[in-house]
Amino acid sequence: MQTKDVDRENIGIIAGGGQFPLNFIEAAKRENRRVVVVAHKGETSQQVADAADAVCWVKLGQLGRLISFFKKEGVAETVFLGTITKTRIFRDVLPDLKALALWNKIDRKQDDAILRAIANLLESEGIMVLESTTYLEHLLFPPGVLTKARPNKAQRRDIEFGWYNAREIGRLDIGQCVVVRDCTVLAVEAIEGTDKTILRGGKLAGEKAVVVKVRKPGQDFRFDLPATGLATVQTLARVKGSVLAVEAGQSLVFDREEMIKEADRAGIVVVGVVERDDGTLEIG
Amino acid sequence: MQTKDVDRENIGIIAGGGQFPLNFIEAAKRENRRVVVVAHKGETSQQVADAADAVCWVKLGQLGRLISFFKKEGVAETVFLGTITKTRIFRDVLPDLKALALWNKIDRKQDDAILRAIANLLESEGIMVLESTTYLEHLLFPPGVLTKARPNKAQRRDIEFGWYNAREIGRLDIGQCVVVRDCTVLAVEAIEGTDKTILRGGKLAGEKAVVVKVRKPGQDFRFDLPATGLATVQTLARVKGSVLAVEAGQSLVFDREEMIKEADRAGIVVVGVVERDDGTLEIG
Known part of the structure; x- marks a missing residue:
């Protein structure tokens, strides 16, 4: 019994x-x-x-x-x-x-x-x-810049450019993530997963790749929430990337402390981005 | 003189x-x-x-x-x-x-x-x-099925599904080509080029990948016309793909005879697709 x-x-x-x-x-x-x-x-x-x-x-x-x-x-x-x-x-x-x-x-x-x-x-x-975030609200990606490095003007432009494209890719239900540099889309995630997309786009960029990951429009919180973490930043560091921008409050983040430490070590900007009602971005 | x-x-x-x-x-x-x-x-x-x-x-x-x-x-x-x-x-x-x-x-x-x-x-x-097709009109991709193998019902559905997604990817000015199977987008071309996209998507498919390549909406014929040929079909054959669908009259094809021979050998469907005014496709 x-x-x-x-x-x-x-x-x-x-x-x-x-x-x-x-x-x-x-x-x-x-x-x-x-x-x-x-x-x-x-x-x-x-x-x-x-x-x-x-x-x-x-x-x-x-x-x-x-x-x-x-x-x-x-x-x-x-x-x-x-x-x-x-x-x-x-x-x-x-x-x-x-x-x-x-x-x-x-x-x-x-x-x-x-x-x-x-x-x-x-x-x-x-x-x-139930929603995947049940009991896990403390793991939601926070808004604002998490790292010592802050996004510069060109990086902000790339975040905005990547955001628009990632949203559209999500709207097509293809994927959640794009890798950009100088307002060029270098890689689009389909089913290969975020890490492989970062590696591919990062190599094509040579360095300074900007990674943008967003929630799909109309995405069901019950499954397949975007997630990032230490491994994501490690992957980005391998290809000398410069920015990881993630939709705040709409995705989970794990190993947050270690992730930030690794980003600071590699000089990478990690930022939780909020889309305002008028479609503009609060990059922090 | x-x-x-x-x-x-x-x-x-x-x-x-x-x-x-x-x-x-x-x-x-x-x-x-x-x-x-x-x-x-x-x-x-x-x-x-x-x-x-x-x-x-x-x-x-x-x-x-x-x-x-x-x-x-x-x-x-x-x-x-x-x-x-x-x-x-x-x-x-x-x-x-x-x-x-x-x-x-x-x-x-x-x-x-x-x-x-x-x-x-x-x-x-x-x-x-001038337009890139100057003097090269004879190399435009022809409409209709070029191979012995004809697209079956499932392949037609994948061509239509891929067409829609490739058009949207083009509208975003990201790329011209997608690889699909069973109405899932497996790979999206950004700047890595068509052959690498076919290899990646084809491996993810395991076999029977369907490749769709279209002209970007509003694409300027003076540069960057979609092109396919023998090498494209050879790449698709390497990953046991099943279909190459290309927008007819809107792209160039080289080594056409050898391409068709290679496709017939590998059992691949090669088809020039025309989009009608109402948006439906003439797959042939």
Whole structure:
């Protein structure tokens, strides 16, 4: 008899890679929740599985298994957390019948459409999908310049130029990030991920690349929030980049202190940007 | 005394790499023009220089030298032809005073803006810039399916999906080409060039990538026409891609026979697509 669980409401995590699932587990436990994790093989870390109150390992696409596990564990609320290597979508998937039925129903197989369809399926099974920021509000990217270096005039212009283009790329549901220099778009993120986009654009720039990452217009906070952190700045430092500009309050940041330390060491500007109602930017 | 030139009007070429300058020289000579070439070091082939009636080798950015050479040779009409490795723009340029003055005047340093500014400068010096298709109309990409393989229903849907996205990417003046599969954008071309975009997107697709390349809305035919050819299909075959769809009549194609042969060997669909006035596509 598990007396310790009597007072604790269950919450499910559909976990990918990275440290967000762990941040969430810690925060949820502080709120006295019992945490039930569906972990993805090759993505989710063992640490996450160890910290969970219950865990089920699946391959990408085992939706039926995920649902029956949550039902068995009495999960009525869940969050999507962590990264799935998107390039696996065409390579390393084990779709079960539920997943195949869903896949065939989706018209445009883009991130948002896929995740929204999965969320709808879960909700039709009585499992609500909460916003990814639940319990993680302290990890939202703050507004203003975080580093010692502040953006100069040319960098501000590049941030504005990149912002416009990243927004449009998001509107097309292609990606969230662009790399620019001197008001030229050097790289656009599609499904290869932000780090690879930074490396590609940064090499093309030679140096002084400006990276802009924004929330997609109409993006659903329940999944696929933009995220940045120490690794992002390390990647940018490798290609001698100069600016990381991220939409403040609309994305998560991890290892913030270490990230700022690394940026200061490399002379990189890190800034949380706010778009005002009239479309102009508050760069800080 | 060069009696042979008495009846021949001069025409200038600002030549990049690839075979177009050579195609042009042959065609222009058939029209009895005297061909004066500004060749770019590291880009233009020696063959092009050898075929010209007069040649001046420059590094990217030597605008003053280019203009005085054309004036000395009596050139009043010129064309931009061939590729410049765009990634050099930030690496391997020797801008002279004219180029620096021009560079500082351009607001958004994108292809079109840069080339248009150069064209304006030339025209202010009395040197008209003609459309790149001059004498090369026979190299325009034809409408319809060129290969034995015809696009199936799913491929048609991907062509339409890719077309929409490529147009928007062009409207942003970012690039001309996207790689898609199953209505997901896998790669967007920025300044890395079409071949690298095909390789990246094709690898992410695993196989069956669909490549769509279109003319940018409002693109100036005087420079930077989309071009495809044997090398494009060879690149696509390397990543087991399935379709190359190109805007018909709005781009050039080289080595057409060899390209079709290679596509047939690899089972690739090559198709020239026409956008009707109502925005729907004639895929053939």
